[in-house]
């Protein structure tokens with residue numbers, strides 16, 4: 001039995017592992033943590049990702065844990081609701097015409113549980129990738145001296161990927177000037193505004209934001225200056241949240257975190273018998289929910305290519321996934337960011353009018369949703 005190594009037990013690594021296990025490969029997953037990560041940034045599953053996970057046999061369990069969200073909204077802080085887009089118009093394009101809101105940390109235990117049902121498949125926790133040697137196959141050595149050997153290594157070990165570093169691949173791109181502060185709140189925002197969708201992009205030239213619902217919490221994303229002390233930002237969070245809506249009492253914040261946001265793509269997704277996937281290969285801002293989804297698409301494409309045993313097919317998959325990262329994921333996520341924060345009044349007004357027109361026309365809605373749902377990044381779509 002051929003063995004494939006996967007670095008990283010996040011949603012991307014475990015999807016790759018399960019897709020390979022189902023194709024008859026033995027798989028060893030090397031995870032640096034002592035358990036699956038509980039923290040969760042990504043929380044939206046787009047239709048093609050739901051198709052892929054369903055094909056892997058985990059769609060039912062994921063749906064049990066998530067919120068079906070057929071609609072998402074564009075709002076303006078001053079003008080209120082601008083446009084509500086309904087993925088139901090994609091009914092002929094996908095068997096899942098909605099987003100599923102669900103924290104990624106709810107998916108990973110399901111994937112691992114399925115993986116461990118396959119003979120020869122397992123996970124090594126506490127395995128920090130220290131060395132990657134290519135010797136016909138790939139031998140990976142951990143910081144504490146363990147070694148594993150396989151035919152291929154898929155590096156899905158995150159933005160700070162040890163696999164990427166070990167193969168010497170550079171990670172070019174930019175860092176945004178502001179940090180993103182995400183507050184999870186113990187409030188039911190629908191008690192205050194009943195025209196909210198599960199995901200709401202709120203335009204504002206001074207302080208744009210995103211309001212999104214997960215099974216556990218509503219989350220509020222606020223752009224935050226780069227250099228201010230963290231304590232100062234957490235102290236003023238309450239007043240910033242009241243600026244979003246004022247319920248006449250303090251918001252209850254369950255937890256909050258701040259992070260820097262990058263747009264970067266690895267110079268190559270393949271080095272010899274090592275493939276990079278997910279955040280190890282490309283990172284982008286979270287606007288549009290493209291990061292985890294495109295990583296899962298990488299994983300499924302790599303598993304299919306490895307199963308062919310054809311080196312040219314594996315090169316083609318790595319090249320194609322890099323093209324999609326550059327031409328689609330980087331470009332759409334950056335455009336989402338620029339539009340939310342646009343300051344020019346004419347450009348803002350034209351964009352909001354454009355969104356109203358799209359929402360009012362089912363054919364234009366479908367065209368726009370084929371792109372934002374990522375379907376158009378993966379397959380040709382009939383007119």
Ligand SMILES: O=C(O)CCc1cccc(O)c1
Nearest residue numbers: 041042044221286287288289
């Ligand atoms: O656009 C989306 O669907 C996700 C946006 C987002 C923003 C901030 C945090 C987060 O978990 C998701």
